[in-house]
Amino acid sequence: MNRLPVLVSPYGAYAGLALHVHDLTIRGHHAETLLAADEAEAITGALGDLRTHRISRLGRMYALNALGRHDEALQIAEDLVADQSVLGGPKATDAKILADTARVLIHLGRIDDGLHHVARAMALLDVAPRKGPRYFSAMASLAEAARSADLFELADDAMRRSLESFDTPDELYQAGVELTHAELWLEWALRLEQVGRAEEAAVLISRCEPVLRYWLEAGIDSPLGAALLAVCHAKSGRHPEALILVAELLPQMRAAGQHHESRLLHLAHGLTMRATGEWRAARREFRAGLELAALNSERLLFQHELAATAALEIPGEAAQAMLEALRTHVEALWQLRMDRRTMLRQAYRRVELEAARTTADLAATSDALTGLGNRRMFDRRINTVVVGGSLLLIDVDHFKDINDRYSHGVGDRVLGEIAAVLRSHCRHDEVAIRFGGDEFALFLATGEDEAREVAERIRRVIQARDWNTIMPGLTVTLSMGLAACRPGEPGRDLYDRADAHLYVAKRSGRDRLAAAAA
Structure with missing residues (x-):
């Protein structure tokens, strides 16, 4: 039997551990997910596989969210967002x-913050490659976030884009996204029914049923898909088929603690009982579903069904007034949904403006030839160096001779090669600068001993480079001066000491590093 795929793309060396965590989550085994995440994170943490560790943490977050432990889930989510600045990674x-x-x-009800994160995700996906598993997974997550805010149109579009992100979709991935899409359609239909838009709801339900039936008949092992199909059957009047699925699945879903599937099955059972006039049984099922509801929207659905059942069972002013009051509340919430669409557009615009300012600032502080920071960036950075950091100044030896002998074009290529080497030796919190001409600086977030090692690696890489590929006979070497920041030392003094050491390196024969006495 095939199983639903994991809607993530693990990228670490021990990806199988994270895959197992997500496989358990996607099937609703949330308690087991937490145990598997404990094991995966212990192993990947010990082995230094930070990417797989991060993906396992995502799986833990999904499980905690599904279990209603939203505060714990948020702590992980915020840690993961903070880690992005450390680990980096593809935009998707x-x-x-x-x-x-x-x-x-x-x-958690933090709608403004949530929509701002949605807007940031949308902006990144606008410029991300639109093919492959990364984009697929990101779009699936965007759809889930949009659905949680009742932004069904955005969620619908994101699910469609997710499926389109594969040139030749793998059957399992296709099944996963289509079943998730069907769940979205069904939830959307149930909400439309609550606000009296029954015809639109019926169209969405008619989309769901064939998709769910197709994949279940194809052998996909999905209790969630079967539970969704039971609700569709109940809504479409196929009551015997709905009851068969309920009888088969509900006891084992309850026993396994899979509350989401159980809740849907109680809904299907209640709708079927009500359609046949079994009011007491219908109320029992709706109350059972209400007890399992984790979100306000889920609770409101079952409250609405209970009120509708009461109005049918005991017609009268009291029951009708209760139903009307509940419908008024539902319609007010539906109007809030429209307000959220406006809020999201405004958040997206703010993200665009922030990105434009960042781009402008980057252009103002970047060297046009090499893409490194420029003198303006240096002036900003020099006074932020603290104890534990170092400044490395670099000059290209006899650079004027290179320009005079081989041309300024060759000189520019040399500077570009050096810039690439400097950039490759920068960690996330380190910055490479080109002052102009052949002068460079490197702000290192290390003490003097480690900074010496970095500087020597850079010098040896440049020395060993086959410069003949640019111009026969060309050689390039570097002179360097290093200074580690002292307690309370002003940036100007740090620069003066590094510059004095650079002067020593030049006077001592060039192609060398000079620093304070070891």
Whole structure:
């Protein structure tokens, strides 16, 4: 039997551990997920596989969210967002984490913060490659975040884009996204029914049923898909078929603690009982579903069904007044949904403006030739160095001779090669600068001993480079001056000491590093 795929793309060396965590989550075994996450995170943490560790943490977050432990889920989500600045990663992966965090925030009622994260995820996905598993996974997460905010149109579009992200969709991935899409349609239909838009709801239900039936008949092992199909049957008047699915699945779903599937099955059973006039049984099922509801929207659905059942069972002014009052509340919440669409557009615009300011600031502080920071960036950074950090100044030896002998074009290529080497030796909190001409600086977040090692690696890489590929006979070496920041030392003094050491390196024969005496 095939199983539903994991709607994530693990990227670490021990990805199988994270896959197991997500496989348990996607099938609703949330308590087992937490145990598997404990094991996966212990192993990947010990082995230093930070990417798989992060994906396992995502699985833990999904499980906690499904169990209603939203505060714990939010702590993980915020840690993962903070980790993005450390680990980096493809835009689609970062967008996925933002979307997953948005979903938790929205569940906690922090709508503004959640929509801002949704907007950030959308902006990243606008410029991310639109093919492959990363984009697929990110779009699936965006759809879930949008659905949690009742932004069904955005969720519907994201699910469609998720499926389209594969040139030749794998059957399991296709099954996963289509079943999730069907769940979205069904939830949307139930909400439309509550606000009196029964015809639109019927169209969505008619989309769900064939999709669910197709994949279940194809052998996909999905209790969730079967529970969704039971609700569709109940809504479409296929009551015997709904009851068969309920009888087969409800006891084992309750025993396994799979509350989401159980809740849907109670809904299907209650709708079927009500359609046949068994009011007491219908109320029992709706109350059972209400007890399992984790979100306000889920509770409101069962309250609405209970009120509708009471109005049918005991017609009269009291029951009708209760139903009308509940419908008025539902319609007010539906109007809030429209307000959220406006809020999201405004949040997206703010994200665009922030990105434009960042781009402008980057352009103002970047060297046009090499893409490194420029003198303006240096002036900003020099006074932020603290104890534990170092400044490395670099000059290209005899650079004027290179320009005079080989041309300024060759000189520019040399500077570009050096810039690439400096950039490759920068960690996330370190910055490479080109002052202009052949002068560079590197702000290192290390003390002097480690900074010496970094500087020597850079010098040896440049020395060993086959410069003949640019111009026969060309050689390039570097002179360097290093200074580690002292307690309370002003940036100007740090620069003066590094510059004095650079002067020593030049006077001592060049192609060397000079620093304070070891």
